[in-house]
Amino acid sequence: MRIDDFKLIDEDLKKRKIPYAVKKVVYSILDKKGEKIVVLKLKGICEFTDFMVICSGGSSRQNKAISDDIQRMLKKELKLKAFSVEGQRSSDWILLDYIDFVVHIFSPENRKKFSLEKLWMDARRYDFYIA
DSSP states (O other): OOHHHHHHHHHHHHHSOOOHHHHHHHHHHHHTTOEEEEEEEOBTTBSSOSEEEEEEOSSHHHHHHHHHHHHHHHHHHHOOOOSEEEOTTTOSEEEEEOSSEEEEEEOHHHHHHHOHHHHTTTSEEEEEOOO
16 A cells, blocks of 8 residues: 555544544554455444444455454553454454454455445445555
C-alpha cells in the first residue's frame, strides 16, 4: 500500500463514528496487508454484537498473522482479550469475538462462499480498501 493510500484511509477512519478498538483492528489488518476490509455497524439490528469487521488474506498463513497481530495489539494496547477465537487451526476462516465487535478473517474463497456482507445488507457499511 502506498503512503497516499494509507493517508486516505486514515482520514476516512478518523471521520467515522466507529469505536476506537475497531479502528485499531482496521489499522492492524492494513499493517498485515489484509484486503477488502469492511466494517458493518450492526448496533440496533443484531443482538450479539455492535460491529463486525470482515477482511480477506491471501493465504492461511497471512490470515493467522492478521489474527495474531490483532489479538496481540488489542491485549497490549487496550487490555482486551478475545472472548472466543475459532478457526485458527485451518485459518481459512478465523473468528475473533470481542463481544462488542467481532472480526472475520477469510480466505477469498470462503468469503465469497459465506458472503456475510450480503447477509447483513441493512447494516451501515464502511469500506477500507484500495481497489
